[in-house]
Structure formats: structure tokens, C-alpha cells
Amino acid sequence: MRVLSKRRLRFLLTVILAISAVTIFVRCVVQFQLNKEIKYYRRYFKDRKDKLEGIYNPLEIKQIPSETIDNLYANSLSRLEEQGKTVDWTKYAYVNYVTDSAYLCNSLIIFDDLKNKYKTKAKLVLLISRDLLDPESSSDIENIKFLLHKIQILDENQVVIKYIENIVKPNDYTPWNESLTKLLVFNETDFDRIIYLDNDAILKDNLDELFFLPHYIKFAAPLTYWFLSEKDMKDAYKEIEHDDKNSINLKTYTKKLDLRIKNNKMIYNHLPSLPNSLFMNSKNVAQEIIHSTSSASPLFNFHINKKAGKTKFASNLMVIRPSAELFNSIITEALPKVLAKKTKYDMDLINEEIYNLKKIIYYQFDIFRRMKSKFQPEVLVLPFARYGLLTGSVRNTQHHDLITNDVLGYKRLDESGQQIEKGLHASIEDSKYIHFSDYPIGKPWNYASISEFECKVDEKHSKNIEQDTEACAQWNSIYDTYLETRKVCSI
Structure with a gap:
């Protein structure tokens, strides 16, 4: 019996080893073939992109420079004018949501600026929690009603106030336990395109140009650039320069x-690509796609690696083409996964379940291989210095080079190849949306005046007093502007 048992055990071990060997062999073959195909299409798009119309590169995540965004907007308005048409602004909306009464004043500030200071004609949509008007759960109802009235009378036709039910994370007592309510913006299907804004921020202009991104783009946002180190950026520049030193x-x-916008030609394949090193865990794209033997891929019968790369989409500003289908998928499939996990919130859901950068590459290539002419990309990366700058980066001098070069992996160089030195003041002047983020300093409405938290240069430990002085001056100016503007909320 013992001999028989040993034979069976050896037989089982042999079978297991054989299956493992076959599995590894198959994975190696698939990876080899996939690498060949990826290499072919990379060359294909590099050599033919000037002649391609209607065929999009599926192997890259594209970034769009602010100059190109402005040019697209101007060209769209010009073409409408030539056709004797005007923009139907009822199709576009800026959207805020509020679940905490402390943030309601910020919505008023942003909507007032958009309407009266920056003259947008797009709709202004506020999603506000019903709980804030419940006498049993709210102690500040009169002030909330006052602020809501001020928001509504900005323009009875332009402003839309909607009452919503919070999405609350159970057994979570952090300040972010209602942040998943933000996901409701994906269901604003009354509009062709929306610009979602966190309201703990300061606006320096309207963002109307973002409504006119290419029509096929369903989602665009800046990236979480603040996670990137100096080494990450050196690797990114090196990757872009690999084939051509001028490409940076x-x-x-x-x-x-x-030129292509002027001639009404497709621009997607000519946009700068996000360096793979900034969102992939290895240099091998095929290896990223073929990660484990989970049966999640109908094409390769392998699972996509969802582990986060060095950077991902920020969720404080998002350009969205709302979709009932996508929203239903979020609520029924993605949301339950995040609700069941601790320390997972709106940005985690967006980046792990909906717009995971590595997963996007996989699905894009999957669709492209099956029906080339039918594939259209859905996402774009926005330049963060204009649309996603953190106040913390203004006073952090190590971020200043990044602020100048906010298309990641590329530099703004002059004709001689030298860095264009804009200076911090000019960079902030070009910024349109600056998010209050200065941990451990709190949000600015928690303070009576800037004297309680103003930036001061530590001359004893400063390595560059002139640079630090400029950074503090710009930082203080941003907060001074907010503290002055919040007077609009006074009774």
C-alpha cells in the first residue's frame, strides 16, 4: 500500500510538473508572439502616422498639451462661425457635488467666478446631499439655504441644483467616507460632456476649451504627478529620447x-505619449498584459496586472462624457468591490476599476487586433500645471521644473534646445485650476486670516533664499485671493 501511495504521489507530481511546464511554455510562446506584434505596430504607427486617418494607435496613452487644447477650441469656434452656427452651451456643464456644508461656500465661489468673472455660458450643476437639509441631521440649515439661494440666483436658467443621496462607505469614519458620492457625476447624461471640479480649489479662468476635446474622448484628467521622483523623470526623458534626441x-x-488642426486632420497619433515607465511596472508591454493565468482575457486567456504604476489619474478635475451604461457598470460592478475594502475611495475606484492605465492598453490593443478601423481611444491625459496643480507644489521648489514641463517626459525647449525658463509666477499665471493641498495645513476656510498659516522662508535652512521667497510669495497670493473671494458667501 505504501509503495502504491508513493507511486501515486510521484505520478501526481509528474503531472503537476508537466502541466506547469506546458503552461510556462505556452505563456512564453504567447509573450514572444505578442512582443513581435507590438513591435510591428509600433513601427507601423511611427512610419505611417502622417498618412493615417481614422486608425488610432492602441499601444500608447496620449497626453495633450495646453497649446493644442487651445488650438482645438479656437478651431472649433471658427468652423461653427463659418457654418453660421453657434455653440449649444446647454449640452455642456460644470459639475460640483457637496456632502459637507463646509464646502458649499466653495461651490458658490466657483460658480460665481465661472458665471460673472470668466463668462462661461455652460450650465452650472450642483449635486447636493439631501441630508444637509434634514433638520434631524443638520445644524446649519439656515446658512445652507442662504448659500443655495445665492447659487441659484446667479442665473435661474444656467444654474441647476439637484438633490442626491450620499454613497456612504460603511464602518468608515474618515473624512472621505462619502467621497464615493462623486461617482454620481458619471450619470449626468443630460449633457454631452461635463467638467467635474472638486470645489476645494481656486479657479483662475473658465475651462470651456475642455468641452471641445476630440469627440471620441470619454474621459480626460491630469495625472498624480506629485508621486514622481527626480529619478522617475530622468527615466521618462531617457525613454522618450531613445529613438530620437529631438523627440523630447x-x-x-x-x-x-x-498644422493638422488647421487642416482638420486627425491629431491623436501625433500627440506626445505618456512614457511607459511612468505607469507600467516593467519595460515589457507584453509581460504587463500577460500577468497571471486567471481567465480574464478572451484574447490571450490571461489576466491583466492591475497593480498601480508610479502615477495614475487624479480625480479632482475630470472631463467626462456621461454614459448610463458606464454608470450602471460602476454602481453594480466596481462600487461593491471598493465598498468592501478599507482605505479605497473614489480615486482608487476610477484608477483600478474604470481607467487603469495598464488595463487601458490591454483593452485598446485587444479591440484593435480584432477590428482596426472600429477602434477609437477613450482617454487623454491633461497637462497638470494648467488643470491639476496642487498648492503644495507651489511652495515645494523641487516641483518647479515639473510645473514648467507638465507634459510628462517632454520639455519646453527653445530653438537651440535649451530649457525655456518661464519662472514660477508665469507658470502660475498659466494655471487655471489650483487645488488646495498642503498637508498638514488644513483647508483655508478653517482659518480666519492668512497670518495663521502663511508661508515664511526659513532663512537659516534655505538653500536658495531667492527661490524660496518667490515660492512663498506665490503661495501666499493664492490663499490671499481665496480668503478675499470667500466674502461672497457672507450674509
Whole structure:
């Protein structure tokens, strides 16, 4: 019996080893073939992109420079004018949501600026929690009603106030336990495109140009650039320069993009690509796709690696093409996964379940391989210095080079190949949306005046007093502007 048992055990071990060997062999073969195909299509799009119309590169995540966004907007308005048409602004909306009464004043500030200071004609939509008007759960109802009235009378036709039910994370007592309510913005299907804004921020202009991103784009947002180290950026520049040293210069892209926009030609394949090193865990794209033997891929019968890369989409500003189908998928499939996990919130859901950068590459390539002419990309990366700058980066001098070069992996160089030195003041002047984020300093409405938290140069430990002085001056100016503007909320 013992001999028989040993034979059976050896037989089982042999079978297991054989299956493992076959599995590894198959994975190696598939990875080899996939690498060959990826290499072919990379060359295909590099050599033919000037002649391609209606065929999009599925192997890259594209970034769009602010210069190109402005040019697209101007060209869209010009074409409408030539056709004797005007923009139907009822199709577009800026959206805020409020579940905490402390944030309601901020919505008033942003909507007032958009309407009266920056003259947008798009709808202004506020999603506000019903709980805030419940006498049993709210102690500040009169002030809330006052602020809601001030928001509504900005323009009875332009402002839309909707009452919503919070999405609350059970057994979570952090300040972010209602942040998943933000996901309701994906269901604003009354509009062709919305710009969602966190309201703990300061606006320096309207963002109307973002409504006119290419029509096929369903989602666009800046990236979480603050996670990137100096080494990450050096690796990114090296990756872009690999084939051509001139490829790092952003101007070589914007010049060609300007010409293509003027001639009403497709621009997607000519946009600068996000370096793979900033969102993948290895240099091998095929290896990223073929990660485990989970049966999640109908194409390769392998599972996509969802582990986060160095950077991902921020969720404080998002350009969204609302979809009932996508929203239903979020609520029925993605949301339950996040609700069941501790320390997972809105940005985690968006980046792990909906717009995971690595997963996007996989699905794009999957669709492209099956029906090339039918594939259209859905996402774009926005330049963060204009649309997603953190106040913390203004006073952090190590971020200043990043602020100048906010298309990641590329630099704004002059004709001689030297860095264009804009200076911090000019960079902030170009920024349109600056998010209050200065941990451990609290949000600015928690303070009576800037004297309680103003930036001061530590001359004893400063390595560059002039640079630190400029950074503090710009930082203080941003908060001074907010503290002055919040007077609009006074009775």
C-alpha cells in the first residue's frame, strides 16, 4: 500500500510538473508572439502616422498639451462661425457635488467666478446631499439655504441644483467616507460632456476649451504627478529620447499638431505619449498584459496586472462624457468591490476599476487586433500645471521644473534646445485650476486670516533664499485671493 501511495504521489507530481511546464511554455510562446506584434505596430504607427486617418494607435496613452487644447477650441469656434452656427452651451456643464456644508461656500465661489468673472455660458450643476437639509441631521440649515439661494440666483436658467443621496462607505469614519458620492457625476447624461471640479480649489479662468476635446474622448484628467521622483523623470526623458534626441522637445509636437488642426486632420497619433515607465511596472508591454493565468482575457486567456504604476489619474478635475451604461457598470460592478475594502475611495475606484492605465492598453490593443478601423481611444491625459496643480507644489521648489514641463517626459525647449525658463509666477499665471493641498495645513476656510498659516522662508535652512521667497510669495497670493473671494458667501 505504501509503495502504491508513493507511486501515486510521484505520478501526481509528474503531472503537476508537466502541466506547469506546458503552461510556462505556452505563456512564453504567447509573450514572444505578442512582443513581435507590438513591435510591428509600433513601427507601423511611427512610419505611417502622417498618412493615417481614422486608425488610432492602441499601444500608447496620449497626453495633450495646453497649446493644442487651445488650438482645438479656437478651431472649433471658427468652423461653427463659418457654418453660421453657434455653440449649444446647454449640452455642456460644470459639475460640483457637496456632502459637507463646509464646502458649499466653495461651490458658490466657483460658480460665481465661472458665471460673472470668466463668462462661461455652460450650465452650472450642483449635486447636493439631501441630508444637509434634514433638520434631524443638520445644524446649519439656515446658512445652507442662504448659500443655495445665492447659487441659484446667479442665473435661474444656467444654474441647476439637484438633490442626491450620499454613497456612504460603511464602518468608515474618515473624512472621505462619502467621497464615493462623486461617482454620481458619471450619470449626468443630460449633457454631452461635463467638467467635474472638486470645489476645494481656486479657479483662475473658465475651462470651456475642455468641452471641445476630440469627440471620441470619454474621459480626460491630469495625472498624480506629485508621486514622481527626480529619478522617475530622468527615466521618462531617457525613454522618450531613445529613438530620437529631438523627440523630447514638446515644440516638435505642437508645431505639427497646429498644422493638422488647421487642416482638420486627425491629431491623436501625433500627440506626445505618456512614457511607459511612468505607469507600467516593467519595460515589457507584453509581460504587463500577460500577468497571471486567471481567465480574464478572451484574447490571450490571461489576466491583466492591475497593480498601480508610479502615477495614475487624479480625480479632482475630470472631463467626462456621461454614459448610463458606464454608470450602471460602476454602481453594480466596481462600487461593491471598493465598498468592501478599507482605505479605497473614489480615486482608487476610477484608477483600478474604470481607467487603469495598464488595463487601458490591454483593452485598446485587444479591440484593435480584432477590428482596426472600429477602434477609437477613450482617454487623454491633461497637462497638470494648467488643470491639476496642487498648492503644495507651489511652495515645494523641487516641483518647479515639473510645473514648467507638465507634459510628462517632454520639455519646453527653445530653438537651440535649451530649457525655456518661464519662472514660477508665469507658470502660475498659466494655471487655471489650483487645488488646495498642503498637508498638514488644513483647508483655508478653517482659518480666519492668512497670518495663521502663511508661508515664511526659513532663512537659516534655505538653500536658495531667492527661490524660496518667490515660492512663498506665490503661495501666499493664492490663499490671499481665496480668503478675499470667500466674502461672497457672507450674509
